Amino acid sequence: MLNRQHIDPGLYRDAMSRYAGHVQLVTTAMGELRRGVTITAACSVSDNPASVLICLNNTNPKNDIFFRSGIFALNTLGAHHQGVADAFSGRTALADDDRFASARFEMLVTGAPVLADALAAFDCRVTDIKEMPTHNVIFGEVAAVRFSEKHPALIYMDRDYHAL
Numbered sequence: 272m273l274n275r276q277h278i279d280p281g282l283y284r285d286a287m288s289r290y291a292g293h294v295q296l297v298t299t300a301m302g303e304l305r306r307g308v309t310i311t312a313a314c315s316v317s318d319n320p321a322s323v324l325i326c327l328n329n330t331n332p333k334n335d336i337f338f339r340s341g342i343f344a345l346n347t348l349g350a351h352h353q354g355v356a357d358a359f360s361g362r363t364a365l366a367d368d369d370r371f372a373s374a375r376f377e378m379l380v381t382g383a384p385v386l387a388d389a390l391a392a393f394d395c396r397v398t399d400i401k402e403m404p405t406h407n408v409i410f411g412e413v414a415a416v417r418f419s420e421k422h423p424a425l426i427y428m429d430r431d432y433h434a435l
Contacts, residue, residue, distance in 0.1 A: 289428065290428070291426050291433075292427050293311065293348075293425070294309060294310075294356050294424075296308070296309055296310075296346040296348055296355060296356065296359050296386055297325050297345055297346070299336055299343045300342070300383055300384055307359045307370055307384065309356045310325060310326070312325065313325045313326070320412050321393075321416070322411060322412045323395060323410075323413065324409065325409050325411070327406060329405065329406055329407045330405055333367075338407060338409070340383075340397075341396060341397050342383045342394075342396055343395050343411055344386075344392055344393065344395065345395065345411070347389055347424075348386075348425040349422035350423040352388075352425055353432050354373065358370045358374075375387040375388070379392070379417060380415040381394050381395065389417070391419075392417045393413045395411025395412060395414060396412050397409055398410045398411060
């Protein structure tokens with residue numbers, strides 16, 4: 272039997288704030304609807320088949336489009352994208368259409384919006400979703416990938432942005 276210990280959520284968030292994460296913009300579209308969210312909870316799963324995973328808050332009803340659309344793009348942000356990260360994080364209180372107007376987006380294969388100058392962009396088809404208490408883990412097989420010029424990465428640590 273597994274012995275579980277309850278950790279206070281605030282204490283956990285404080286500890287995780289010291290965990291450096293690469294800032295990513297995850298986007299999706301379904302019909303005329305588009306949604307984008309700034310995240311750090313993303314990683315590579317495998318290179319064969321090429322796949323990634325993202326974690327999204329499932330208590331925000333606006334994120335439901337990610338769980339229904341079947342597609343997403345994972346856009347790796349550079350230090351020069353801090354304004355984009357802020358726009359899609361909700362820090363600026365912009366509406367979804369205004370968020371997308373803050374940068375240039377294109378489409379590769381799936382129809383998910385891809386940030387035109389992302390350091391790397393992974394255009395994905397959803398292969399699985401695992402529901403957790405507050406977040407869903409979405410697995411995606413990479414259908415297309417694109418790189419831009421090398422720039423310093425945008426990192427989030429200690430509740431602030433940093434360039435690396």
